[in-house]
Amino acid sequence: MSTTDGLPDWHARIFSQGWQSSSGGTSPVREPATGAVLGEIGIADATDVDSAARSASKAQAAWAALPFDQRAAVFRRAEQLLAERAAEFQRWNVREAGSIGPKADWELHATREQLSMCAALPMQAIGQIFPSSMPGRTNYWRRVPIGTVGVIAPWNFPLLLAMRSVAPALALGNAVLLKPDAQSAVIGGALIAQLFADAGLPAGVLHVLPGGPATGDAVVRHPLVHMISFTGSTAVGRTIGELCGRMLKKCALELGGNNAMVVLDDADIEAATSNGAWGAFLHQGQICMQAGRHLVHRSVADAYARRLAERANQLHVGDPHAGPAHLGPIINEKQAARVEALVRGAVADGARLLAGGSRDGLFFRPTVLGDVTARMAVFADEIFGPVAPITVFDSDDEAVALVNSSPYGLAAAVHTRNVQRGMAIAHRLHTGMVHINDQPVNNEFHVPFGGMGSSGNGGRFGGPANLEEFTQTQWVSVMDTPITYPF
Template identity: 70%
Template sequence: MNTPVKTERWSGKIFTGSWVAARGGVAPVLEAATGAALGEVGVASPEDVDAAARSAQAAQKAWAATPFDQRAAIVREAARLLKERAAEFTQWNVRECGSIVPKGEWEVGITHEQMQQAAALAGLPNGMMFPSSVPGRTNLWQRVPLGVVGVIAPWNFPLFLAMRSVAPALALGNAVLLKPDLQSAVTGGALIARLFEDVGLPPGVLQVLPGGPATGDAVVRHPCVNMVSFTGSTAVGRQIGEFCGRALKKVALELGGNNAMIVLDDADLDGASSCAAWGGFLHQGQICMAAGRHLVHRSVADAYAAKLVERAKKLYVGDPHAGPAHLGPLINDRQTERVHRIVTESIAAGATLLAGGTHEGRFYQPTVLSNVAVDMPAFAEEIFGPVAPITVFDTDEEAVALANSSEYGLAAAIHSKSTARALRMASQLKSGMVHINDQPVNCEPQVPFGGMGASGSGGRFGGPASIDEFTQAQWVSVSEKAAQYPF
């Protein structure tokens, strides 16, 4: 993949059951580290979305009527093929998204697991039977497909965050319109389309439509799209949620986070600093669950900071395609400028720079800040970069108040030798996920995943929660003979 790709079937195309030219033209596929052109993808126009949505609506009826074991078999075979093509997915993830190789390999592995979990959903009980006060009546309550599901996926974990909606939606009998971000349209779009095309998914059931805001807006607003699953920024999520609420359209929103890493006075500081480095610097901090605010008891703050600085200074930042690196590039120049603004403005407001704070191009050094106050950008904003801001507290109650002062509520971590103490604190946190003696970047496909507040609409992905997300309830009553009424 050293020269632009021209021979791939997806080059310059969108996927609508077959590879076709896009009315919206083409966009370059760029290497995150160097800006080099690696190929091009088609850009779906609103007219493309309209045709795809209508085609998907027609194809979904036969797909929903397909026996569950056959739907599951297709998803499992796509999972097998993903494993077989792991090196290809990883290479594209490294070059297109700036991932280090282990992150790309991990993403393939967890996506494979997610697909296996999704396939299993098709064979689970899909309802319940309720008693009736009417003699001779049977009440059935069942889950039925929604119809067409629009999936709008981000660039940071493009394969996994697309497939955690695509796979269960397909397994449960829906058709899917997948709109990957243009910055990850191969890893999170074209390669996914090829998987399902090659395992024989019926045409029209999955359509892959790369594009920008206009493409996403067309997916959200199309009347044939019955549900929208969006992973991305809170600002865009609010707009999507507002429209779907007015349209009475189901929506699942997994949005931003400014996650608290709470270190109590009895914490194992070696373990806590290791968790902090991983949770704060993995994938350059470009993770919604990243440890964004390090809330540390005053009595151990200096020792914690010293251990975290030591770990940060050992990390190598470089082009992951050129050789091993701990951190790769930030996704684009705009994001690099934003991260540096947050760091420099916080320092100007009184924060102390302990490590990092510099960059060469998109390669930002892992950064540790101390003396961070609540009114500084490094505390208040979701950074989405390799920055660990440290804020001190004196009591457990103060730590909880600091953690809950953010509008976000995605993930949190608590470090303490007392499990009982940490559990008491966890129950007070406004957070959809809390990890004790670990870090916030955690995901297991069989466990429901999601946030509170500005981090999401209350929906959950994973395990049995995916059944609730990607189906709707229907009550069917059956009587032995026609009922007789007074008139």
């Protein structure tokens, strides 16, 4: 939708009881591939957050009280509208977030699945009846909404990773304050706001408040926001967890990863390198589940490195809006410089550069590094760029120890022709997800998702886990007649 002057409704605005001017000023929407300014978004400040939280608090009870079929209808309509507006969502994902077309296609499809699943959430069983040792008593245990949920979403999969929390939180009767990253506030915020408004979500139930750390801090600290769902870096997640702990506020933290791709001596090298390239280079490696450490048995390490480097050299890097590309731009200069520094530091420490290693502005060639040791920063740190460091091992025990040496514990993959061997290794890994004969970048909307250690606090998204994350429970006991106590 557009205003009378031809600008979109979201231009220089936030969404809070409709499109409103923001107190925090505005920020340009930049295309990372070209630097072009595509528009302007409103930036929310603490005043905007306070107003939104108060509005959400007033609207939430009536939304939760709606019959379940009426809430479900909003999500069915939203999924239908998302399909109808696919071209608009795709265009913004490519231009604003630097996504290649196939990645944007997958993200849209996965988001539609999320909405379809959430249309079924309101009709799920909300409680149980427990027996009692007290004659005449019935014990009801039920799930109830939390109230208002603050969702802080990242820029790398801005549509899906916002909707992964927004949709189930709303479906289960909560109001939501969504703070998208300012670098992806159109695809990850403004278009979502309009989608739900047009789908019939009542005013005041969803607020979209773009901004940076100060905006997020205001959302976390607000007393009328009862839960925080955060997806982002471990460093920020620790701070949010500390704040929520002091406020006795529920939080779900899905944080960084340094995910291992384990290739055993009996692996299919052609398949393993296909998986390794996809897991390392998809979306320029800017994925929390990226295959950031390639742990390869010594007997097949040379073959794996050679074939992975060949695959990397065949990939085209360019502006995904201008034409087909396998990799688009890194999101900003700071991150591109960090990736470059990690690669240069590894080479200086003795790693071999087998492919890539160069950049042109924000465009970074897919990079393969050999002879990487566990002492190098490129092994220990989350890279968040298109880099595949290869480290060799000599036994299954050593491979397990290398995987578990990282404080992160999000995802891992194991390649072997012996599935039972792969399962035995998987059961020893301290990661929230393990994929046998696949790569770590996996997500299925109905399967609980989350990490261990520095990758998260045990919060899970997906399927039945949504019921646990976005509700709280209440015990109600009923006596047929009042009980008399001896006092």
